[in-house]
Structure formats: C-alpha cells, structure tokens
Amino acid sequence: MSPTRRAAIGALLAAPLALTGAPRPAAAQTAITIQHALPPNSHYGVGAVAFRDTIDRAAPGRFRVTIQRNDNEREMIESVQIGTVDCTITSTGPVGNFVPETRVFDVPFLFRDYAHARGVLDSEIGQGVLQRFQARGLYGVVWMENGFRHLTNSRREVHTPEDIRGLKVRTMENQVHMRAFSTLGALPTPMAFSELVPALQQGTVDGQENPIPVIVANNLNQVQRYLTLTAHVYSPAVLICNPGLVNRLNAQDRAAFMEAARAAQRANRDKVSADDANGVEELRRRGMTVTTQVDTARFQQALAAAFTVYERELDGALLRRIRDWRPAGG
Ligand code: EAX
Secondary structure (H helix, E strand, O other): OOHHHHHHHHHHHHHHHHHHOOOOOOOOOEEEEEEEOOOOOOHHHHHHHHHHHHHHHHOOOOEEEEEEEOOOHHHHHHHHHHOOOOEEEEEOOOHHHOOHHHHHHHOOOOOOOHHHHHHHHHOHHHHHHHHOOHHHOOEEEEEEEEEEEEEEEOOOOOOOHHHHOOOEEEEOOOHHHHHHHHHOOOEEEEOOHHHHHHHHHHOOOOEEEEEHHHHHHOOHHHOOOEEEEEEEEEEEEEEEEOHHHHHOOOHHHHHHHHHHHHHHHHHHHHHHHHHHHHHHHHHHHOOOEEEOOOOHHHHHHHOHHHHHHHHHHOOHHHHHHHHHOOOOOO
C-alpha cells in the first residue's frame, strides 16, 4: 500500500476521534520502580524523590516513578538484573559480587575526603567502572553516595586498632571490608542490612560500621552505645537500572532520565554532607558515647597486610591512580 494511501486512511481513522473530542490516547508512559534500603528522609530517599520530581518536570506525563523500600541490597540488584525491579539505589556493599571492578572503591583509607571521592567517581576513572556494569546485565547510571563509614559497638570504647580485637562486627556482604576487619583481629560477620538490627539486639554481633547518615536515619543509637569516628572507608552508592529499561528510551526521554539521575546525585550528596555535619551531635544528644580522637595512621599500619592483598588481587595500578588523583589544577 502506497505511503500516501496509508496516510490518507490514517487521517480518516483519526478524524472521528478528533470530531468526538475524545482525548488522544496518552503515549505509553514508562513506569519506573526505584527501590532502596533506607527511610524516605534519608540520603537515598531524597535522591529517589529528586529523581522522580525532576523527570516529571523534564518529561511531563512520560514517566511514572514509584519509590519502594527494600533493605536487602543484594536481592535488589538481582531483581534489577532479572528485570522484576527497574532500578535500585544501593551502596557498593554487595555490588562487587556482581561487578568486581567496583571493589577498588571499597578499599579502606583510599579516599582522603569527600571531594577526593566524588572527584574520582565523576572522573574518567569512575565513569570507566560504570561502563563495566552492562557486561553484567546491569546499567550503572550514576554514582551516588553513602558516606564515610564509622564503627559502633555495644561493648567498649574503641580508640586504637587493638581495641577492635575480638569484636564481632557485622559487615556488608563485601570481601574487601571483611578482609580489613579480620586483619584487625575482629570477627567480621557479613549480613544484609535487613538482618542488622535483630543481630545487634540479640548480641549475635557486638558492632557494625556505617556512615553517620545511616546510623541517624535508622536510630542505631538504640542498639549501640559506642561510636568511634574511624572514617575507615568511603562507601559509594550507585543508581543501577535494568539495561532493557534504559535502552528502550528514545533520545528525548533518555535526556530527561539522565537529568533526573544527576539531580538525584546532587540531592543525595547534599544530604550526606548535611547529615555528616549535624549527625554526630545528634547521636551524642541521643546518648551515644562518641570517640572523635582516632589515630588513623595506626589503623592504616594495622591494615598493611590487607593492603598487600588488595594491591595483588585488585587493580594495583588503578589503586595508585586513585590515591594520586587530584582535581584539575589541584
Ligand atoms: O546502603 O548495608 C549497609 O550497611 C549499607 O550501608 C546500607 O544498606 C545503606
């Protein structure tokens, strides 16, 4: 059938609808479910809301974003991989089990401060690692943030590496972190976030480590007495989506999607900075005993054996590049 003839018939068919004033069928909306492990007012929650509000503004009516809570990050990543969940905001805790190239970012004392970490993740180093997600059936959209992790426990004040010896410490399901704590003489117990509070309440573990925003948002002060500001590792987070969802978007929708992802990153990082600035005082006010004077150099010395393994088993050259990274002109 000739194109002109097809167009004529199309117009004919549309005519009655126009005449009747019936609303034109809305172009198919793209539904996006975003899951994350933390409360709505947390640094992940505000990121997810910024994503939803920005995509609604950038592409009105094109997307329907639903935000859900699920405190098992490994499960969420698996669901995104098989496509039963569209996107997740997750720490890199269990991500290394899916995308091993991310493990370099989990090495303790690798990043000097937030500017260093954010700079590296936004640089070609971080973007290069995001590219590796697709080969694993995942789409790494944008780096987000969990924050610098600190140790809490219910047994004793911790000032030195020696004070950690013998403590049963919950870690994420992360080999790099587990090696660090076993090297310090602690007993690392990997478990999903969903199991953390019951394990602390029942004494299955004595302690755990998380950024201030997570400790505050989840009231971990109710099950932990001592907080030590070890800042022993920077905990990146990442917005991961199902590749099928992203690859189906047309150019206009993809642009709106990426604009929303960048807005989510900004809102998330701003919230981490705010919680980090106010959270320690808040936890003190809630009754935690806070140790601020921590001899970081002694912790790094105590981890020497672990660093040797990281250099060998992870990408040693990349680790050195990250350590030496400076902002342009810096
Ligand atoms: O990503 O599991 C953890 O301790 C994480 O920090 C938490 O799920 C937020």
